[in-house]
Amino acid sequence: MKNFKYYAPTKVVFGKDSELSVAELIKDFGGNKVLLHYGGKSAEKSGLLNKIENCLQNAGIEYVKLGGVVPNPRLSMVRTGIEICKKENIDFLLAVGGGSVIDSCKAISSGRFFDGDVWDLYLKKTRAEKYLPIGCVLTIPAAGSEMSDGSVITNEEGWLKKDYCVDDFRCKFAIMNPELTYTLPAWQTSCGVTDMMMHTFERYFSKDDDMEITNSIAEALLRTVMSEAHKVLKNPTDYNSRAQIMWAGSLAHNDLTGCGTTGDWATHCLEHELSGLFDVSHGAGLAAIWGSWARYCRCENMKQFARFAVNVMQVNNVGSDEELAELGIRAMEEFFHSIGMPTNIKELIGRDITDEEIELMADKCSDGGTSTIGGLKVLTKNDMISIYKMAR
Amino acid sequence: MKNFKYYAPTKVVFGKDSELSVAELIKDFGGNKVLLHYGGKSAEKSGLLNKIENCLQNAGIEYVKLGGVVPNPRLSMVRTGIEICKKENIDFLLAVGGGSVIDSCKAISSGRFFDGDVWDLYLKKTRAEKYLPIGCVLTIPAAGSEMSDGSVITNEEGWLKKDYCVDDFRCKFAIMNPELTYTLPAWQTSCGVTDMMMHTFERYFSKDDDMEITNSIAEALLRTVMSEAHKVLKNPTDYNSRAQIMWAGSLAHNDLTGCGTTGDWATHCLEHELSGLFDVSHGAGLAAIWGSWARYCRCENMKQFARFAVNVMQVNNVGSDEELAELGIRAMEEFFHSIGMPTNIKELIGRDITDEEIELMADKCSDGGTSTIGGLKVLTKNDMISIYKMAR
Numbered sequence: 154m155k156n157f158k159y160y161a162p163t164k165v166v167f168g169k170d171s172e173l174s175v176a177e178l179i180k181d182f183g184g185n186k187v188l189l190h191y192g193g194k195s196a197e198k199s200g201l202l203n204k205i206e207n208c209l210q211n212a213g214i215e216y217v218k219l220g221g222v223v224p225n226p227r228l229s230m231v232r233t234g235i236e237i238c239k240k241e242n243i244d245f246l247l248a249v250g251g252g253s254v255i256d257s258c259k260a261i262s263s264g265r266f267f268d269g270d271v272w273d274l275y276l277k278k279t280r281a282e283k284y285l286p287i288g289c290v291l292t293i294p295a296a297g298s299e300m301s302d303g304s305v306i307t308n309e310e311g312w313l314k315k316d317y318c319v320d321d322f323r324c325k326f327a328i329m330n331p332e333l334t335y336t337l338p339a340w341q342t343s344c345g346v347t348d349m350m351m352h353t354f355e356r357y358f359s360k361d362d363d364m365e366i367t368n369s370i371a372e373a374l375l376r377t378v379m380s381e382a383h384k385v386l387k388n389p390t391d392y393n394s395r396a397q398i399m400w401a402g403s404l405a406h407n408d409l410t411g412c413g414t415t416g417d418w419a420t421h422c423l424e425h426e427l428s429g430l431f432d433v434s435h436g437a438g439l440a441a442i443w444g445s446w447a448r449y450c451r452c453e454n455m456k457q458f459a460r461f462a463v464n465v466m467q468v469n470n471v472g473s474d475e476e477l478a479e480l481g482i483r484a485m486e487e488f489f490h491s492i493g494m495p496t497n498i499k500e501l502i503g504r505d506i507t508d509e510e511i512e513l514m515a516d517k518c519s520d521g522g523t524s525t526i527g528g529l530k531v532l533t534k535n536d537m538i539s540i541y542k543m544a545r
Numbered sequence: 546m547k548n549f550k551y552y553a554p555t556k557v558v559f560g561k562d563s564e565l566s567v568a569e570l571i572k573d574f575g576g577n578k579v580l581l582h583y584g585g586k587s588a589e590k591s592g593l594l595n596k597i598e599n600c601l602q603n604a605g606i607e608y609v610k611l612g613g614v615v616p617n618p619r620l621s622m623v624r625t626g627i628e629i630c631k632k633e634n635i636d637f638l639l640a641v642g643g644g645s646v647i648d649s650c651k652a653i654s655s656g657r658f659f660d661g662d663v664w665d666l667y668l669k670k671t672r673a674e675k676y677l678p679i680g681c682v683l684t685i686p687a688a689g690s691e692m693s694d695g696s697v698i699t700n701e702e703g704w705l706k707k708d709y710c711v712d713d714f715r716c717k718f719a720i721m722n723p724e725l726t727y728t729l730p731a732w733q734t735s736c737g738v739t740d741m742m743m744h745t746f747e748r749y750f751s752k753d754d755d756m757e758i759t760n761s762i763a764e765a766l767l768r769t770v771m772s773e774a775h776k777v778l779k780n781p782t783d784y785n786s787r788a789q790i791m792w793a794g795s796l797a798h799n800d801l802t803g804c805g806t807t808g809d810w811a812t813h814c815l816e817h818e819l820s821g822l823f824d825v826s827h828g829a830g831l832a833a834i835w836g837s838w839a840r841y842c843r844c845e846n847m848k849q850f851a852r853f854a855v856n857v858m859q860v861n862n863v864g865s866d867e868e869l870a871e872l873g874i875r876a877m878e879e880f881f882h883s884i885g886m887p888t889n890i891k892e893l894i895g896r897d898i899t900d901e902e903i904e905l906m907a908d909k910c911s912d913g914g915t916s917t918i919g920g921l922k923v924l925t926k927n928d929m930i931s932i933y934k935m936a937r
Contacts, residue, residue, distance in 0.1 A: 154784065167549050381758075
């Protein structure tokens with residue numbers, strides 16, 4: 154068992170009408186002037202943005218609005234946000250949306266007091282000292298950014314997608330009302346479910362197989378998400394199922410399912426190149442690549458893949474670990490198809506991927522062949538090419 | 546599903562040698578002058594106290610020692626601690642020990658800046674405004690106080706045992722090295738295991754049966770604790786098993802297993818009177834009373850007791866909910882016996898309890914018949930008497 158740190162200080166306020174406590178929470182955490190950051194029209198159309206603005210106005214909290222965050226959030230928007238914060242003396246960031254909006258807020262938070270170029274933080278050249286506090290009203294359960302320490306930003310120059318992780322990025326509060334997710338289209342619901350399952354996988358499929366409590370909590374979470382996903386796709390306004398999925402998304406990425414394990418994260422790295430190059434949904438990209446990654450790497454801990462097959466995918470516990478592992482991966486791919494997700498790159502992008510594109514992605518993912526990814530199995534550029542080809 | 550708040554801001558530093566980071570953590574959370582609070586001779590004999598003192602000295606952190614906390618920690622010790630803090634201008638409390646030491650620290654924390662009598666806080670007459678920050682080095686996995694918001698103190702005048710709960714009681718950090726628990730006697734290990742299982746039960750057996758993710762995480766935790774308990778009792782220096790149990794103790798009481806449920810807490814209330822009157826171990830008292838409570842209250846949610854029997858106690862899923870529920874409770878009592886715990890009051894105190902003693906406990910527990918306990922089933926004084934008699 155590996156030593157670990159666990160730090161999940163976000164105050165979660167979960168349930169019906171929870172968004173009405175937004176002003177009180179901002180004040181509790183010292184906010185007086187807020188950047189209200191959000192995405193497209195859905196927050197406006199649903200009336201949520203209006204409701205939040207009323208709460209702020211009634212509480213006498215000043216705010217500046219900045220909408221238009223897109224999936225795979227852009228560096229240019231981050232730069233705009235930082236300028237506004239400096240000019241307007243913003244002291245609190247409020248994200249209304251999903252992981253993209255929260256990640257954009259986190260980037261703005263890190264750039265507010267930083268003298269250099271914020272992108273240097275994501276290139277890991279240096280670290281910022283001071284951050285703006287962040288709160289969020291979550292509308293898309295998927296990325297888990299509401300409780301995580303990470304932010305992923307896309308630099309339009311070269312379509313580079315990079316992450317930066319620091320405890321100061323953990324939201325002070327996260328408001329989660331499952332009703333706010335009723336209007337999510339099926340595709341986005343499924344992408345979200347895939348993302349949260351994958352956050353659990355990245356920690357579950359590691360070299361360490363002796364943290365039983367972490368393993369069994371991860372399995373409980375995965376089983377719940379899978380069965381509730383089918384219910385929600387049938388009945389999008391099923392409150393209890395929306396609630397299970399929403400809470401699972403946070404627990405899948407607040408490190409609970411990784412306590413005492415090393416983690417892997419190769420599938421995420423491989424996918425970042427896919428969504429960087431083709432601007433596809435992160436969740437769908439993960440589904441497209443996971444089966445190939447799993448088959449390529451399972452030998453490193455076949456027991457864990459066999460355990461997964463039995464405990465999560467309910468494969469009959471008969472046969473060798475190898476056989477069980479394959480049945481488990483296959484059952485997982487069937488689940489992905491059952492919720493409308495792709496299980497290869499062609500299904501993802503709608504055409505064959507070229508050898509040149511694979512070479513380009515592997516080259517970026519390995520920093521020109523100089524770096525490796527993965528914890529279960531360390532993957533070089535050649536390994537990445539092999540996995541992309543298996544998944545094509 | 547019930548709305549809920551979840552707030553677990555404690556920074557957990559878990560694993561071998563984690564106690565060596567104590568000085569750095571105290572400084573991170575602003576501590577300059579520390580009250581070093583601990584229990585009996587075991588922290589001294591094991592060398593742990595010495596190690597901690599060296600860390601503080603090397604980091605230039607001043608401290609005042611206050612040892613001698615006993616199980617069911619006393620109000621008189623709390624008063625002594627508050628006086629020292631005021632006189633010495635202590636700005637940080639460090640608990641080295643188990644739940645009793647941490648609970649004593651919490652009481653001191655609440656009394657430091659409070660003008661009135663600290664016991665009034667535990668009588669819930671009023672609330673304190675300002676608290677001293679607390680950190681802990683945990684040596685007994687059981688009470689879960691290292692991540693909880695609660696503190697239970699015993700007032701020697703009248704042997705009243707009362708709790709006070711507030712988010713400011715949540716430790717800033719919790720250091721957990723499973724090796725520090727190797728020397729725990731079997732009895733204390735078993736009491737701890739019972740306590741953490743019961744913290745899960747109090748949340749699991751409630752009116753709400755629709756929070757699947759919370760239910761399934763609770764079941765994962767319970768199964769793990771039970772199987773690891775047997776391993777640890779056979780081999781007290783099994784690092785991995787000690788680690789599972791230690792981490793389970795925190796997760797069982799940081800509210801994770803109660804998200805979206807109402808909770809019950811009647812068994813805890815009934816037990817507080819037992820350990821208040823007979824000064825027995827809290828864990829053993831819980832084991833002595835739980836079966837009787839469960840049989841008295843199970844009709845309120847028979848489905849959940851049946852589910853428990855199948856998913857946790859691995860009872861064969863054949864028969865009515867009533868039959869399964871009884872088999873589950875019986876299997877639980879067999880487990881308690883297998884780890885040396887009592888399942889009735891006679892086994893707990895070594896003699897028959899009198900009707901007068903039962904009347905006295907029920908009277909205290911119901912504030913002279915004026916208040917009720919319990920969430921699954923609301924229990925009046927007469928119900929309490931019935932349960933104590935079933936358990937005698």
